Amino acid sequence: MIVRISANSTSVKPVPHGLRALTGETSYWNNHKYSQGAQIFRNGEVPEYIYQIREGAVRSYKLLSDGRRQIGAFHLPGDIFGVEMESVHRFTAEAIVDTTVWIATRHRLFEDVDERELADTRNIVELLHNSLEHAQNHLLLLGRQEAHEKVACFLLEMDRRLKKPPVVVLPLSRTDIADYLGLRIETVSRSLSAFRHRGIISFNGHRGHREVILKDRTKLAEVALSKYRYRDWMHPCRQHCSG
Amino acid sequence: MIVRISANSTSVKPVPHGLRALTGETSYWNNHKYSQGAQIFRNGEVPEYIYQIREGAVRSYKLLSDGRRQIGAFHLPGDIFGVEMESVHRFTAEAIVDTTVWIATRHRLFEDVDERELADTRNIVELLHNSLEHAQNHLLLLGRQEAHEKVACFLLEMDRRLKKPPVVVLPLSRTDIADYLGLRIETVSRSLSAFRHRGIISFNGHRGHREVILKDRTKLAEVALSKYRYRDWMHPCRQHCSG
């Protein structure tokens, strides 16, 4: 289960687009693959690298002492993560599926920052800003939205970040979704079922129910924006069973 | 109620410590006072200034369409806020009590950034980092902690940020606390009462119950770290009523 960085990562040099702006055209690059469930770095560890996902998906999370988990972000292809301003990582990162990442040595970013151009530093700032914005949006979702709203927001976020594909292929288990939304897996499942029964989404059948077709993005957005209440969705026997 | 920046802000030049590092020793400074409830800036507005609190307290929050509010952060004396990397503010900031702030014109930070030293840019990065760290810690609290744990965390945070005074004088109403923690005011009140009945905290009596004495920080930290469950605190008739 525990697969740390090993020495056999073949070093090729297709310098990725996103990280190049941060680290320059140097040969500090490595290519590495993590198998499903492998830890990329752990909370409390000293940051040595920054990462950009080439293929796959990664979750960053924190744990409470009793094992409860809060996922802070999902990282999808193209995403950069592992950027830390302090001496330790504030999240643990794990590959959700088999994942290939580009790895850059971290000291190029910060220890040598004085020698680099200000434009690059601005990229760091923008990066931080994006993370911060996402975190703050997530605060609102976690603290103030109801279960079915959270699930709708999640689907729309995945749809947007995956460029609105015909079928949203979730690389996530229900447990991952639940920890992202601050819910239980049963609640996520119930909300998804309610959406399906309403014709808002449908499942592709294969690979568990992880392939979702958003059949009515408009209505999904309405759910996300609190236009419907719990009892209108989860209790089927109000005024809908007759129709 | 709506008190925007007016022209009569007397300009004095006791250049504040924190912002000086960001903006330099220039005369871009102003001093301004906001009365209780006044809006400093609103969500969606174009950022024109950055602020450092001289005295008072400020809340930054977002609203859902139906009026539900999520406070992202409280700003206390010395805190810098209003720093935005994008074109609009992502929060609304209001003075919780009568508040005096230092104001710096924002363009010195970003439009002229090329002329400035890299060390200053680092400060921006550190600033962003602090906000991001706080937001991410708050995600965990909002998504995965129970009501009494949230309230305990809140008290400890205020205690820490106020430098562990003998009496924690909260500049916040119960509504503010509740919106910060993703709870209702009644739940906050019930948790505080439970702490009081257990002898963990006590109130100073005056000024509503906004002056809190932390009589047992150790036990409060245990509550915050999920060492006790709801039923052990909120149901008085288990094994404690006899004693």
Added chain:
DNA sequence: CGACTCCTTGACAGCGTTCAACAGTAGTGG
């Protein structure tokens, strides 16, 4: 004193959790 606001407390309801059982899928080996 009355009016107002903030806070507390109680009773009840409800949303989400918990516990449990079941279904669907994948992998293994016969």
Added chain:
DNA sequence: CCACTACTGTTGAACGCTGTCAAGGAGTCG
């Protein structure tokens, strides 16, 4: 192919933590 196992996801029933609604207390200001 099926049997068996393990894992993931769904669904039902009951519970419980928190929200909702309501009343009352306490401080403030007129």
